[in-house]
Structure formats: C-alpha cells, structure tokens
Amino acid sequence: MSYNVNGTEFESDDLGYMLEPVYDDEAVRVIAAAENIELTDAHWEVVNYLRECYREEGATPNFRNMLKGMDEIHPGVDSKYLYDLFPVGPAKQGPKVAALPQPKGKGGY
Numbered sequence: 888m889s890y891n892v893n894g895t896e897f898e899s900d901d902l903g904y905m906l907e908p909v910y911d912d913e914a915v916r917v918i919a920a921a922e923n924i925e926l927t928d929a930h931w932e933v934v935n936y937l938r939e940c941y942r943e944e945g946a947t948p949n950f951r952n953m954l955k956g957m958d959e960i961h962p963g964v965d966s967k968y969l970y971d972l973f974p975v976g977p978a979k980q981g982p983k984v985a986a987l988p989q990p991k992g993k994g995g996y
C-alpha cells in the first residue's frame with residue numbers, strides 16, 4: 888500500500904501506517920481523507936503533538952500517556968474528546984493520520 892502526496896509515492900504497511908515518518912502536512916491531509924476524517928484545528932493539535940513525541944522518543948505514546956500529554960497542552964482534554972477526533976482509537980488512528988509508523992506494542996509502549 889502507498890499514498891501519493893504531491894506526486895510522490897510513500898510506502899505504508901498493510902494497515903496504512905507509513906514505513907518511515909513523513910512530516911509533510913499534505914501527507915496528513917491525504918491519509919485523513921483516506922480515513923474519512925475532516926481535519927480541524929483540534930486534529931492538527933493532536934497530529935503536531937504526536938509528531939513531536941515521535942521526534943523526541945522514536946515512538947508515539949500509548950493512550951494513557953497521550954491523554955496526559957494532550958491535557959498539558961490543552962487542559963480539559965479527556966478520552967471522549969480524543970475519540971471524537973479519532974474514532975478508531977486515538978493512539979492507533981492518530982499516528983496513522985499523522986503520517987507516522989505503526990505504534991509499537993499496545994498503543995506505543
């Protein structure tokens with residue numbers, strides 16, 4: 888599987904996760920469209936948070952750590968808020984839409 892972003896093919900695994908991180912914002916738009924997600928500022932806030940985590944840690948956080956980290960950025964964030972944005976699962980669908988590789992283990996351990 889692959890995604891075409893501005894004429895460039897980016898390889899993904901069988902589940903649609905990028906094999907290597909892609910930090911082009913157009914990749915986020917392409918993957919979000921494939922996931923039937925209409926991006927809002929709230930989505931971008933999560934995408935940018937996940938990308939920063941990946942840059943710093945080499946992996947994305949599990950759901951619990953994601954919730955805690957997002958609450959520091961956006962006080963009042965709860966699980967309903969994140970699931971409204973990424974209904975398949977914020978710790979799974981969020982990294983996919985952010986054009987990052989598949990989370991390790993159970994949501995990024």
